[in-house]
Amino acid sequence: MSGDISIANLSKTYKTDEKETVALANFSLEIKKGELITIVGPSGCGKTTILRMIAGLMEPTSGTVTVGGKCCQGPGPDRGMVFQDFALFPWRSVRKNVEFGLEVAGVPKAERRERAERYIKSVGLGGFENAMVHELSGGMKQRVGIARALVTKPDVILMDEPFGALDAQTRNIMQTELLRITDKTDTTVIFVTHSVDEAVYISDRIVVLTKRPAKIKEVIEIPWPHPRDRSSPEFTALRKKILKMLESENIQPDGSTGAVA
Ligand SMILES: Nc1ncnc2c1ncn2[C@@H]1O[C@H](COP(=O)(O)OP(=O)(O)OP(=O)(O)O)[C@@H](O)[C@H]1O
Ligand SMILES: [Mg+2]
Structure with a gap:
């Protein structure tokens, strides 16, 4: 269908004069039309790289992305992108x-x-x-x-930390707004965030990634209806479980982690 996305063996190596960076190696994921998927993972693991290749803004080194059965060569009106740095x-x-x-x-x-x-x-x-x-x-x-x-x-909307710059209250309002808009229109959403709370609140599925080059560490289905209660025991338990997974991937030189509750 037009909003189905298939990512198969996707790899990206950035080459500059000084070095090569393998941002992504043989990454595969299937996403169904109308699904809201969030991607969480350590900083620099390759999340923006994945979104840019789905958007057709960047060529993969190898592998393919198909949206609705068609290869994404270049950007198209079927895919909208919200950038990390506004653009x-x-x-x-x-x-x-x-x-x-x-x-x-x-x-x-x-x-x-x-x-x-x-x-x-x-x-x-x-x-x-x-x-x-x-x-x-x-x-x-x-x-x-x-x-x-x-x-x-668009059939597909790609969102790269779209609510990162918002205050907590506006962020919660925007999460509800996003669910309302995309639910009504059956839009497929791929949403990158560092906020585990946000991921548990909005997602049908959460894809937890390892450090670079990103591999899938775990895929978590969340069948709970909306609106979700952020203070319920099951919400809190899932949030903690995901934070733990990220912490084990994400130890910074100063001993802290990049994940946000
Ligand atoms: N244009 C580029 N040229 C060279 N290296 C790049 C380029 N863009 C990204 N990289 C490198 O590729 C890796 C993945 O970057 P990417 O931006 O996809 O990470 P990310 O998961 O989105 O990180 P963050 O959570 O901090 O936004 C990083 O090591 C980064 O330095
Ligand atoms: Mg990024």
């Missing part, structure tokens, strides 16, 4: 950033405007349509990125 157009207003994908798709101006306004409101930025990017806080920029990715109604 907004600084010379465009909020409205013009959100309209970008619709412009590329040739959507007429009036419809473009109407759809952009709807999504700008849905991420809580109503009233900021004409603001320029430099006038926004980090969390607001990230919300523009989310609206920009959702507005084209």
Whole structure:
């Protein structure tokens, strides 16, 4: 189906003048249409690399990604991406950033405007349509990125730590909003996060990765209905179990870990 994703033996080696970095080696994963998958793993293990190859923004060294049975060569309107570092157009207003994908798709101006306004409101930025990017806080920029990715109604949305810059309260609101939007539209979501709490709250499945080059350490299915109770014993127990898995992968030189509760 159009939102099914198949990642087969995907590998990526970055080559610079000084060194080669094997970011990913023979990584495979199957994702079903409409599924919300989160990927958690140590910093630098290859998560962004995986997303960029699914988005078609980068060529794999070997292996394949297919979306809806088709090979992803280059980016396409079937896949929307929310970037870790926002990647907004600084010379465009909020409205013009959100309209970008619709412009590329040739959507007429009036419809473009109407759809952009709807999504700008849905991420809580109503009233900021004409603001320029430099006038926004980090969390607001990230919300523009989310609206920009959702507005084209892609089959697949790839989200790289999309809520990392948000305060705790807005982050919780955005998690609920994401579930509402993607549930209604049957969008496939691949979501990278360092927050285990967030992963347990939103996911149908959590993929826990090892350190670089990322291998699948465990895949955890969460069949619980929404909204989930973050303080329930089973929620807390699962959160602790995943944190432990990450801690064993993730010891920093100073003895701390990169995982966030
Ligand atoms: N363009 C690049 N050129 C060279 N090396 C790169 C490049 N992009 C990423 N890498 C390296 O590939 C590895 C994986 O990077 P990647 O950005 O995929 O990690 P990540 O899991 O997303 O980390 P984080 O959680 O910190 O965002 C890292 O060792 C990184 O240094
Ligand atoms: Mg990353």
